[in-house]
Amino acid sequence: MNPNEHGKRVSSLFDNIATWYDFLNHFLSLGQDIYWRYRLVRTLRTGSTGAVLDLAAGTLDVSREILRRHPAQKVLSLDFSRAMLCSGKKKVVNQPSIFPVQADGRALPLPDACVDTVTIAFGIRNILPRTEAYGEILRVLAPGGRLCILEFGTGQARIWQGAYNFYLGKVLPRIGRFFSKNPEAYQYLADTILAFPHASDLAKELRDAGFDKIGYQALSSGIVYIHVAQKPS
Numbered sequence: 001m002n003p004n005e006h007g008k009r010v011s012s013l014f015d016n017i018a019t020w021y022d023f024l025n026h027f028l029s030l031g032q033d034i035y036w037r038y039r040l041v042r043t044l045r046t047g048s049t050g051a052v053l054d055l056a057a058g059t060l061d062v063s064r065e066i067l068r069r070h071p072a073q074k075v076l077s078l079d080f081s082r083a084m085l086c087s088g089k090k091k092v093v094n095q096p097s098i099f100p101v102q103a104d105g106r107a108l109p110l111p112d113a114c115v116d117t118v119t120i121a122f123g124i125r126n127i128l129p130r131t132e133a134y135g136e137i138l139r140v141l142a143p144g145g146r147l148c149i150l151e152f153g154t155g156q157a158r159i160w161q162g163a164y165n166f167y168l169g170k171v172l173p174r175i176g177r178f179f180s181k182n183p184e185a186y187q188y189l190a191d192t193i194l195a196f197p198h199a200s201d202l203a204k205e206l207r208d209a210g211f212d213k214i215g216y217q218a219l220s221s222g223i224v225y226i227h228v229a230q231k232p233s
């Protein structure tokens with residue numbers, strides 16, 4: 001599948017589960033996704049642009065947390081799925097500093113060096129090739145700006161003596177199928193986690209793309225990781 005076809009498939013999958021997305025996120029993670037997003041936003045760095053890009057913004061939970069913690073910032077909330085953004089817009093009707101826009105992470109409709117931080121929660125693994133997204137992120141970041149990624153760790157790692165891996169491969173798709181009536185979406189989720197690179201390999205990808213000061217931290221026994229990288233000054 002070429003990258004454009006992949007992007008259309010991903011957009012369609014998320015359009016189809018948009019109304020269930022928040023509930024299933026909280027249910028399937030036992031509420032840990034709220035804490036993970038909170039930890040992501042704590043890594044954010046503000047600066048002279050006064051703006052943050054929340055890429056793969058989905059239903060805008062990260063955007064809202066950014067504004068809660070940094071109320072003076074403008075938050076540019078971009079996602080490939082229009083339905084996801086529409087589902088989230090009802091949460092931000094009284095927050096005019098959040099700007100939801102449908103966009104492709106490989107071709108951002110933004111000028112150079114216009115934001116101090118880019119956040120992306122559970123979205124980088126959905127963009128192919130990732131190198132194109134990294135290039136665009138570097139372009140829109142101000143010099144010294146920060147990229148903050150929240151993403152699942154590789155499903156290849158054995159976690160909780162294999163219980164998590166069993167949950168990921170067998171239980172997650174069935175729960176998603178029961179609630180969302182879209183078995184493909186949650187099978188896709190499990191497959192992409194299983195195929196995702198180790199944290200050290202993702203760090204190398206970022207370094208090869210041109211970022212520096214790269215680090216990562218495991219949360220919840222390595223189920224998710226926060227990665228932080230910087231655009232060179």
